[in-house]
Amino acid sequence: MDTLQDKGTLENLPFREDGTIDVNEMMRRGLEATVNQIMDWQADEICGEGNRRNGYRERRLMTVLGEITMRIPKLREGTYFPDELVRPYSRVDRAMVGIVKEVYVRGLSTRKIEKAADALKFGSLSPSRVSRMTADLDEEVAALNACRFDGTDFPYLWLDATYLNCRDEGHVQSKGVVTAIACGEDGSRRFVGFDVAGTESAVSWKAFLRSLRKRGVKGVKCVVSDDHAGLVQAIAEVFQGAAWQRCIVHLERSVAGWFSKKEDKAVAAAAMKAVFAERDPQLVRAAYRQATERIAQLKGRAGELLEDAEADALAYLDFPYGHHVRLRTNNVQERANGEIKRRTKVVGAFPSVGSMMRLVGAVLTDVNEEWLHAQFMDAASLKDVVKSETNLEPIPDEIIEKARICVTTAIEAKLGRAA
Incomplete structure (x- = not known):
């Protein structure tokens, strides 16, 4: 220990106020040094005869260990950019995006994320920056509502609507989010679609159900729901022959x-x-x-x-x-709606329909992953469901x-x- 102290090793270590070593800060410094060393080596390899280094330009990079300062080498001729280390149009690495996405989906508001990021030494993370970072959730939302279900039947379908506050046309409105959960022949359940409906009417329900049919939701024997306005008529027209079970x-x-x-x-x-x-x-x-x-x-x-x-x-x-x-109630939808409400509660009123769709879609995708390997109903009993x-x-x-x-x-x- 004395030898280490003589070499100044301990003096250079980051300590907390309580005297313990700040391991996270030590790792952050190590990462920063490693990244800068790699960039130096890469720049030296690029510099051939007739070309030389010409100083550095600094750029900050957000990582899961905190913010590091990158000293990017400048060249007298040509340019150098560490594409392998950081994407050209983002200073946030993939791990950081994943974390912010996760806490966003888990129901942490963007302002709370900023406070949490500061406490975790992530550096400056404004609400607008978080919103930009979570924009890629749109791809997952689109995938959920574009997925096709060819080659399988869904004997049972549960439908419901829940209401969230959203700013639209200059003022806050209550928007209905309609969702559909289906049980396939394999006994698993999944969200097969969702949408925002301005009003609960036969027209809006028919449009939603037709979108499900178009993507391959077929073989429906029974649809479970509450007595929503216009829904029974829509079910009769879109899923002809299917029974309607009132919750x-x-x-x-x-x-x-x-x-x-x-x-x-x-x-x-x-x-x-x-x-x-x-x-x-x-x-x-x-x-x-x-x-x-x-x-x-x-x-x-x-x-x-x-x-x-x-x-x-x-x-x-x-x-x-x-x-x-399973069939006589809409409990499966009630629990899902409760999860949507819980995760979106911190938002209050969504700033736009798009932001509401993004978060709700991410929540449903998350729930689908949890349901993926869980048996909801016995597969053998679903192979030839016949309404007696x-x-x-x-x-x-x-x-x-x-x-x-x-x-x-x-x-x-x-x-x-x-x-």
Whole structure:
């Protein structure tokens, strides 16, 4: 140790205030020295007879270790630029771009990135610079919405819309971002498309669904969604023959919205929970009708809503039992929308539609990568999905009685706990 100190080695090492060696700064200095040495060697090789070096020009380069100063050799004749070390039109190396892209996608605002970069000794990193650095995300967004799906079928499709604030035409507007998740024959799920829709209408939904069809989304047997305006009509026209499953979670919320009394709301919730806890299709249908009657006694309009929604709320019963849990709700979309909201929350209002599309697209691409190797549904059960015909035979009296007991017991249990 004394020998090292005599040579001044320790004196040249960077120390923190607490006396420990700043390893990051030591590596940054080493990188800077190495880069400059390489450039000197390269310039010497270029300089032949009749040409000489003519000083240096300095240029700063952002790296994952921090900012380094490059002393680029100047030549009396010709030019030298270290293309292997730095791209001509960017002072930010690929690793740095990757990091900024990652934190941007993870929901860190550009101003927060600037603060984080300063703390990490990345040097000056302004919001405008971060925005330029993340512009290459546009390529990934375009790839997501341009990907073709020839050669495979997607039996099931989940659709939804979420709303984000975006500045457009001089003021902040709420923009609907529509997304589509599909389950392929291999049992995996993926986002197959997204778009910004000014209004939720049959026209906008048809345009979106047609874009999916054009890129090869076919073989759709069932589409799951909430009761969005114009969507049911669009599904019927674009995916002819496909069933529409109305999300039962959203249906339950719509029913609950008709009640002001807490007790009545609890009764309705218990009745519907009892319905969807059953497995046998006939029993589910009988229980649904029993629940509709009980709820109608409390609120006629709520009962009418359930009566009108029966065929669509129970569409999942016509598909294989193992698929029921996935098909009867739009939970897969709800979770994805939650991730979009979480990651975009720090932005507040997007400065443009383009910036909103860029970040949302990057989030969806990230989610797709997470889903890539995860089995969502059993592949073997998806190979020949066939929608069975709804059993229109009268439901036997014993099943109707069983359904009545099922719903009544659930309601009484809820009221008993409430009491």
